[in-house]
Amino acid sequence: MSQSYDRGLVEDFGRWRDFSAGMWAWVFHKFTGWVLIGYLFTHIAVLSTAIPAAGGDPSIYTGTLQGLEELLVVRFLEVGLLAVAVFHILNGIRLLFVDLGVGLTAQDKSFYASLVLTGAIVIASVPTFLAGAI
């Protein structure tokens, strides 16, 4: 049988509806990990160009940060960043347990718990982050 039909990659991506808990945990962990890296670099870029050492004038730093905090998008992005970080940390702890071989049969429940906890913490943080912006 020399011929055979390769269904290719596209088909794989179409399968997301069938993903189970462990798979979603992996997808979210990858995503949040890379978002955090992205934030880290942006963070370094913004701050290192706003500090006195870059320009000499101490008011640049204050001005930059106040300018950013005035933008509603930035307030919402901060809530998003918290959500991403909290999920990554909680699921990261879950993964450490998985690596130790502890509670593997509850891996789906611990993933759902990470999600619920993340949601709760994020909702609780909203008043703080959006105070004065709306």
Place this chain on the structure above:
Amino acid sequence: MSTQIQEGEQTEDEQAEEQGESVPANQQRRMQEKRERADSEERQREEAESSLDDEDTRTLKVFRYDPEVEGKKDPRFDEFVVPYRKGMTVLDALMWARDHYDSSLTFRHSCRQAICGSDALFVNGRQRLGCKTQLSDLQNPVRIEPLPHQEVVKDLVVDMQHFYDQMDAVEPYFNDDDVPDGLEEQRQTRENREKIKMSTRCIWCGACMSSCNIAAGQNEYLGPAAINKAYRFAMDEREGEAMKQERLEILEQENGVWRCQTQFSCTEVCPKDIPLTDHIQELKREAVKNNLKFW
């Protein structure tokens, strides 16, 4: 247990087709016959379907692909309406469809009791054994596809060679010349037997490998079944020390245990309920212990 009931007899047409198949020179004539037969097949099909009118039925949507027949080279889905009986499995339904509608419908099966591992299929978006899956547990219509991430040879039959190669790569056999204390046999404690119990149950169905996202992207990854096979021997106290070291070396390599990203897909689909991720994780720790010896 599945209870496939033999109904209806093979038509003469079908017999003629089978004889023709072994003679390539007859191909032309066969094709011609086939076209003529298509009409009568369609009529038969309608008859079979209309006789099911007042029965409880299920609809199968079956992936079809045949690279060797003109006009069937494009993958497509065929619908088969089959009568439903209590206790009917996906495999039973497929067999009914094959026996009553289309004798060319191709799929592997043998034991019909979840032990030979030949009928792992992608049923309603999940890898399952056809013979172990009750139709009553599935949503209708039932969508049946060949295992993802393996090349399709025909209809529901995939090429399993790569899977078998990976299984062989971990040298899945017992090897120790040492017989302890001058005994004639290798003895194992009850506790050790209990420890490896689940890992011995693999039936080589390939469902786990097919469900694994990593194995799909990185073809060289040993995959859950092969690693579980290695676990079965590495954790067996009767295995010789030299062989265990050799096995761990295979597992520690780039495409061994470290490829596993703990997505748990394999554990989820394994029809024999083997805790695959558990075993892979234990071997990861074993590999670390093996290499980080500070004493």
